[in-house]
Amino acid sequence: MLLLNASRAPMSESTSQAEGPARRNLVDKLLAGDRRALARIISIVEHAGPEGRAALVKLYPHTGRAQIVGVTGPPGAGKSTLVNELALELRRRGRTIAIVAVDPTSPFTGGSILGDRIRMQPLGGDSGVFIRSMASRGQLGGIARATGDVVKVFDAAGFDVIVVETIGAGQAEVEIAREAHTTVVVEVPGLGDDVQAIKAGILEVADIFVVNKADREGAESCRRQLQMMMRLGTPVPGAPGEGWEIPVLTAVATRGEGIGGVADALEGHWRFLHESGRFVERERERAVRELHAIVQNMALDFVRARVPRAQRDEIVAHIQRRALDPYTGAEQLLADALGVAGPT
């Protein structure tokens, strides 16, 4: 159901309407390194529509170079601080970095909870770092789509590393992390029982573990537990991580401790992906997933464009009355859109 909010321009709509000289200029400026053009295009792309799509079509040939890093983990693990410190470390190593902070919006203030303001402070003024908060704005489903699109913009703009940081630790967050080349799972000692359960869901996508707040009580036992789980675990053959020994690192992000190790692990995993051939594989899987998602959205737009509103409303009313089940209803809609006789 998440895809419904992520619908794009209908199939019939040409992209030409957004190809005016002004827009083409903006894309060229972005490719030339203009940070204001970058910010503008991100805003355009965030709000799904023909304009954003036209920009993405133009930017796409310039993507595929950045290392995309997902950072996830339970609330309170100190992910933001860790990501900020990591950005500083990567800059010291001469790399440019973009941060996409997936961030729930307050329905009351309308603003995002963690302002860019706060996060930018230690990094402000450096054009080699760009931070963007993605607010969900009630469009819960659109966030995975929008995040993927913004990552593409940063990729085309030439950033070496793009970090996608998610606040939650739910399924959607794991889904976003799965789209990364390298996923860092941040843990923290002593967060109660449920966290264990959440951990399990996240273990599958982890390429690197970081036990943050390692100066706290229980840090060493948390690290040992994770390491044991990693060693005991017999990964499914062909699983994404096969051939990569998942490191369990420790850090105290607030004091900048252990950050060098995290940066090393990122570089190590990037080398592993390329040397093992996993990179091509992951990219292929990603292309298939994205293509399928776009096909689904375009198909729905096609059905909406071809079947008159009144006819669609009638099907919905029948379903609501339980006179029709949704599967048969969907078959009818598709048959109507394709201009063939329905199955009943």
Next chain:
Amino acid sequence: MLLLNASRAPMSESTSQAEGPARRNLVDKLLAGDRRALARIISIVEHAGPEGRAALVKLYPHTGRAQIVGVTGPPGAGKSTLVNELALELRRRGRTIAIVAVDPTSPFTGGSILGDRIRMQPLGGDSGVFIRSMASRGQLGGIARATGDVVKVFDAAGFDVIVVETIGAGQAEVEIAREAHTTVVVEVPGLGDDVQAIKAGILEVADIFVVNKADREGAESCRRQLQMMMRLGTPVPGAPGEGWEIPVLTAVATRGEGIGGVADALEGHWRFLHESGRFVERERERAVRELHAIVQNMALDFVRARVPRAQRDEIVAHIQRRALDPYTGAEQLLADALGVAGPT
């Protein structure tokens, strides 16, 4: 992208293959109150496929009576205990209750983290309560789809109240909660800063707040904060909760305290939904969302069935090489499937 795992039987496949006398019997048995038939059908429905779909088509006319209650909140809030106590209270009030616990699976043991075993203890032997853990089993995307389908099965089986309890507090969990008639958000005092942020994402879907572990320090201030946020908040006109004053309740679930109040609030919200006309509205929105999701999955299956594998692989290879963007690729696929000339 979440929908890709939730694909159903291709459009061309008739449901008749699963309509043998044995299967029909199983559905009849379920409708007659047979709990073993119920468990069998849930297992069939959980694994998307033609058999499950055939069962859902048959069961659909019998759905639409249950109050679907979503229970969500941060990890460590004591949701499971609260739900168990709520089940006991609702039984005392003569109502039947089904619990769907959405539960991440351990990739190492293969089993679900919270076993039905543990949860059943206080409720065992009562046929008016049925608990089912939904494990994600790596199929991250399928969980929302599977949860919705299992809820339909319980609904058709005649349960008065169906509680969907999610462990995480991420977007997918909120998405699942949104499908409920009444959403209970469980909070707990003193869980750090990030929790505040997560709260914000959840506030939008809350119909009832429960501050659990209310014997802990900070409980009263947590309750007051939530109440203030509720009062200060000017909900968007037409928002789902308009006209309903969201109660902020306290409970100590481990001692059974405050559970009666939660049950009262559930009943109150159910009355509100019906008296205000919101019920019909919510049901309509739900029907539209589900119909669209099924249309999307069927369309993808249609494209896969119509466009030869080699041709699809070629498009993916072009996208990977950045010789083609995924939007134009998707247009080509749809055009190929529909047998018309592509846009390029």
